[in-house]
Amino acid sequence: MPELLEIRDLRISATTYPPGGRPLQVTIVEGISFDLARGKVLGLIGESGAGKSTIGLSSMAYGRGDIRITGGSVRLEGKELLSASPREIRRIRGARVCYVAQSAAAAFNPAHRLMRQVIEASVRHRLMTEAEARARAVELFRTLGLPDPETFGDRYPHQVSGGQLQRAMTAMALCPRPELIVFDEPTTALDVTTQLDVLAAIKHAIRETGVAALYISHDLAVVAQVADDILVLRHGKMVEMGPVGQVIRDPHAAYTRDLLDAQETGKPETAANAETVLKAEGVRAGYGSGPDVVCDISFALPRGQTLAIVGESGSGKSSLARVLTGLLPARAGKITFAGTALPPRLGQRNRDTLRRMQLIYQIADTALNPRQTVGEIIGRPLAFYGGLRGKAGRARVVELLEQIEMGEQFIDRYPAELSGGQKQRVAIARALAAEPEVILCDEPTSALDPLVAKGVLELLLKLQREKALSYVFITHDIAIVRAIADSVAVMRNGKMVRYGPRSTVLAPPFDDYTDLLLKSVPQMQPGWLETAIAGRKLAAAGN
């Protein structure tokens, strides 16, 4: 009997349109072969652009946009999909092979109730009657741990949380009793505490229904918790494939070892004996006439050190950064910057104050003007604050490019011609060009691949050593906090629930929320997921 899914020597091409050039055929996936047995879960792992999603979708004989499957074979129970007629393919998609997308919010139609969308494929494919499909959906809602399974389907997508929506989407995929589900980064967009619940629900549902799955993720620890086997991809080629335990404990390929080590960077904690450069006392702020989103925040950041602000989305950590920059004026409280009180509004601060505090954004794509070259982007603060123009300005830009480990050849490029990590480095150089004392980093590495993120973090640490920079580092990633912070503030619902030196904040005894955050960070070792779910003191609210 043939395996459920057999992929042999898969080759996928895409058409690209280089600016000003002729359309180009490029091979994005090459030489992929694997088998997937019934009821097994294969984890596809790799950086963005490694071809994970493309391979996942090829199991439904689907290519996004200009993507074409140009060679090899994809067999579902021995049946070749690549030569199947569109009619046959249609009968397979949504019935025997289903897909769970990364962003459930974008995958649900906001105008229809959840139930209707969850059962749609099953009913349309005439796999079951509407009543049967409803009954199955309710059962799946229960399996996935959704609240009020009987009535959950009557809600609209905007009435449930992100984690619940992701589980509803899993229910939608499971409803027609498929043989294979493709999970495309289903928990990547979720908070760490929510991710844990959704992950556990997905794992439970896979085991209950006996469905096989391709689980795509860039997070090795997440894949290690749900998959039986792991396939490591890089640049569209197979790097390594094997059972989870072997890949994690005894990786054969150097690239896999790099991925495993990606989190290991950092510096020892330094004692807070330097003078205080940035200090907040009882700061409150909110949007419009709404409630305070930042309540009563106080901290002190010594020169040359890093304060990590950690919390889930909606905890007010980015709003706090906006308060510090003056974009969101504080309603009350006092911010002191290098000994002088900082006016709450951006417009009231003078140019020199603005220069000394810089901000690095999470997404470098939107933080760099696409119509300015790297030289213009980095050169502007030099000209604006220091009056450095022409030859001298250019020389300084080159110097900065070297500091961010890039070099002169990038000076005339546009942001579109840079990789994600390079863009973030340019954003760092733009901040550096102002010669600041404090840099606010708003999740600067969370949109980057693990290895690239590690490089950017190491760059930030190096710059801190060389220039005695102080960082306010906003993140949701405890691993980063462990690596780089000197002091840590844990935020929840706009309040600071825990604050102190790293060694105290990340050591027991914990308050319930910090405990929840720490226990939710995915770990590699097998069985962690079950232990973590069992050992929580506090259930994550509303997901």
Add this chain to the structure above:
Amino acid sequence: MNALRLPLSAWIGLCGIAVFAFCALFAPLISPHAPDAVMGGVWQAPDRTYLLGLDNLGRDLMSRMIYGARTTLAVALTATVAAFVMGVVLSFLAAACGGIVDMVLSRINDVMMSLPTLIFALVVLAILPQNVFVLISVMAVLGATRVFRLGRAVAMDIAVMEYTEAARLRGEGVWWIVRREFLPNTLSPLLAEFGLRFSFAVLFLSTLSFLGLGIQPPAADWGGMVKENKDGIIFGVSAALIPGGAIAVLTICVNLVTDWILRRTSSLKGGRGDA
């Protein structure tokens, strides 16, 4: 090499515009006769001397077409440029300053847009002295309201981008933000709109001339020429169709070129989809 990659449609458009522009620039040199001299009989049929025949007063249609190109293009172009300068500057200011500035400018614009264009133009032109300056001003103000709407919409998208926020945090002034952050990033929709607005300006000018409020006789312009020769259609004389056809060809050519510019510049953006 670069020119060879132009799509056929853009070539056609560019050639058409070049021919019209050539006529407009060198009208006195290439026109065979004076545009306002009576040469022969009313609606005399085309022959070797008068390639397109004569018009309703016996003037050479070919010469009037060539001089008409000059008037029509110059007035429409000036009005469109003025409309863009006004519309873009005000809309970018509204987007960059926000708050009360945005509110006041936008509401004034809404009021202007709620008046039917043609009625507004007819009333104003009937009151004010009929000269080219007033004509261009009226067309520019009316065009600017449409440009303002588009300009504000596209600039708002850029105003919320983090690179604009980064410029504000740096302490940059409104003028720098408008010039260096907004303008380069809104250029492609604005260029496309420019082509479209220019076509509309030609049509609008022709409409006004046809109604007798645009370019005043004896000066030649295409809309006016359609009006002068429209009665000939009853007698089977096609003289009115020639300026009408020229208006159609010009607007199509301009649109072919703007379509191409829009495609080209949007692919320059890098980023998503087609790049």
